[in-house]
Amino acid sequence: MIVETRDVDGTTVVLLSGDVDLQHSPRLRKTLMELMFDRRPVVIDMSAVSYIDSSGIASLVEAYQMARRNSGRFTLASVSPPALRVLQLARLDKVFTIAPTVEAAILP
Amino acid sequence: MNAALDARYPARPERLQEIRRAVAETAGRMGCADSVVSDVVLAVDEACQNIIRHAYHGSDGDIVVQMGRESGRLVVRLIDFAPPVDVAKICPRALDEVRPGGLGTHFIRSIMDEIAFLPPPAGAGNLLQMVKRIGSEP
Numbered sequence: 001m002i003v004e005t006r007d008v009d010g011t012t013v014v015l016l017s018g019d020v021d022l023q024h025s026p027r028l029r030k031t032l033m034e035l036m037f038d039r040r041p042v043v044i045d046m047s048a049v050s051y052i053d054s055s056g057i058a059s060l061v062e063a064y065q066m067a068r069r070n071s072g073r074f075t076l077a078s079v080s081p082p083a084l085r086v087l088q089l090a091r092l093d094k095v096f097t098i099a100p101t102v103e104a105a106i107l108p
Numbered sequence: 109m110n111a112a113l114d115a116r117y118p119a120r121p122e123r124l125q126e127i128r129r130a131v132a133e134t135a136g137r138m139g140c141a142d143s144v145v146s147d148v149v150l151a152v153d154e155a156c157q158n159i160i161r162h163a164y165h166g167s168d169g170d171i172v173v174q175m176g177r178e179s180g181r182l183v184v185r186l187i188d189f190a191p192p193v194d195v196a197k198i199c200p201r202a203l204d205e206v207r208p209g210g211l212g213t214h215f216i217r218s219i220m221d222e223i224a225f226l227p228p229p230a231g232a233g234n235l236l237q238m239v240k241r242i243g244s245e246p
Contacts, residue, residue: 054211
């Protein structure tokens, strides 16, 4: 799993790639929790996620909940088919805000 | 069951990718559609995570992964050597509450058609059998 962050006009874009599994999700959780304290809009680019399990989904849910408590924006973008399948199994595809592209997620 | 996969792995998070790869290759070899392969890989991964976290509690141990076909059913057996688990405590959480955690068992139950703890072989602690119907061929 690789986690890369960049700033795009005041929005933090997190490029998540590879396998987001029990071995790696603690690192994702730590990164997301730190970003949530910045209280800036966050977009997770999930186009290169090849696999995600319940521990990876849990990290996203935790960040989403923290963003909501802070009235912040937390958006998933360009979700890869394998990741979307897992979100659908968890019935979270209707809970998260999901944008078709990173650009669409950044637009107000 | 004629085992198409019968392998033993250390029950550690860093070995899960290797298990996923073996399960995917085996399910593909058995003729499963790509979507079924992905789902079964997730179910097996989540079940192995449960063994790592709730049976071994993070301590050292092994997981034996067996896969095979029985009358159009893909059968997966996971054998561990931890103390027997309290099956009554294993249940999926309701999905109407959005919170982290507790999704693994839900994934397993959503994907697989049958899940059962069977009497383990001598010397083992638990035997979890999961079955996915994949077709009518032998």
